Amino acid sequence: MTASLEQLRRCHFAVDLGAARTRVFIKGEGVVVDEPSAAAINTRTGALIAVGTLAEQMTGRTPGYIRVVRPVKGGTVIDIDMAQRMLRHLLGDKVRRALRRKPRLRAAACTPHDADPLAQRATVETLVGIGARRVELVDTLIAAAVGCGLPVERPEASMILVCGAATTQIAVLSLGSIVTAERVPVGGNAIDHSVLSYLRHHHELMLPSQSVRPLHVALRGGDLSMTGSGTTEIHGRDVATGLARSVEVDTVGLRSAxxxxxxxxLDGIGKVLRDCPPDLVADLADRGIMMVGGSALMPGLDQMIREATGMPVQVAERPDIASVTGLGAMLDGQIEPMTLNPLSA
Structure with a gap:
């Protein structure tokens, strides 16, 4: 974390710019924005047509002159101008006017672990462009751990798994800091792509790219547990004929996909544990792993990690908004650092 708790208490709002969703927390009001990180633009005029949920629904359904873009990739802003325009419309005129009345408007934002200076600068410039005079950056791992109630300020180990759309971040925390961490370029999108590829090659079936996540469609009424089997009926389009078709898919095949x-x-979890001091690993044998992030809600994913690692695995109560909730707790002053009294001479 690059900002102190005292600096965060002076902030007026917090933003979690994720690859899948953008969330905004305003001090005293709570989470006011929770929308997909998508914007639809008219390529002929450059006008913004829609943002958030409506823009996401347009994906794959637009004429040639309308393009749906995602200005955030893997937690990093890749198009600052579009991210600013998207945020302005998501906040709305009323909220932006209220924020502009704040003297020396301050903002806080999540950044992925080990984000390079260019990625951090892009986040800062995005928020400065919507009126922030100062921007404080917080590591996503710290914010998520605070948001799901882990005792990060205590001298004991806490392990967290942030399952995002584009990346998965793993860390062990103690005394309010990251002891060891790893970022893996595998997220919910990669898992969805594996399911789509499996259905295409083994059943010659194509699923819609939007509406609902392909994995959740495939597992409706089932899960990913490594025991048991079953079948699920999937509706899609035949690869050869292009006509609508339904097939029965075996959940065992989906697990292998x-x-x-x-x-x-799993390799990332093993690397983090190998780099962790033995005393902290001993703590984790009892406390286990806490899973947060939107992809943590995949049915049976926690069970697969539990069986692969042999450690207890829990999913946070609200894993999808844990990061922005943690930022909000810091802004509201709900987190107090551990006080260490200096030894007298």
Whole structure:
């Protein structure tokens, strides 16, 4: 974390710019924005047509002159101008006017672990462009751990797994800092792509790219647990004829399909544990791993990690908004650092 708790208490609002969703917390009001990080633009005029949920619904359904863009990739802003325009419309005129009345408007934002200076600068410039006079940056891992109630300020180990759309971040924390961490370029999108590829090659079926996540469609009424089997009816388009078709898909095949991208996540967990001091690893044997992030809600994903690592695994009560909730707790002054009394001479 690059900002102190005292600096964060002076902030007026906090932003979590994720690859899948953008969330905004305003001090005294709570989470006021929770929308997909998407914007639809008219390529002929450059006008912004829609943002958030409506823009996401347009994906794959637009004429040639309308393009749906995502200005955030892997927690990093890749198009500052579009991110600013998207944020302005998501906040709305009323909220932006209220924020502009604040003297020396301050903002806080999450950044991925080990984000390079250019990525951090892009986040800062995005918020400065919507009126912030000063921007404080907080590591996503710290914010998520605070948001799900882990005792990060205590001298004991806490392990967190932030399952995002583009990346998965793993860390062990103690005394309010990150002891060891790893960022794996595998997220919910990679798992969804594996399911889509499996259905295309084994059943010659194509699923819609939007509406609902392909994995959740495939597992409706089932899960990803490594025991048991079953079938699920999937509706899609035949690859050869282009006509609508339904097939019965075996959940065992789906488990094998997602096991390939999950290998990278398991390797990341193993690396973090190997780099962690033995005393902290002993703490984790009892406390286990806390999962947060939107992809943590995949049915049976926690069970697969539990069986692969042999450690207890829990999913946070609200894993999807844990990061912005943690930022909000810091802004409201709900987190107090551990006080260490200096030894007298």
């Amino acid at each position: 997602i096991s390939i991208p999950l290998t990278g996540v």
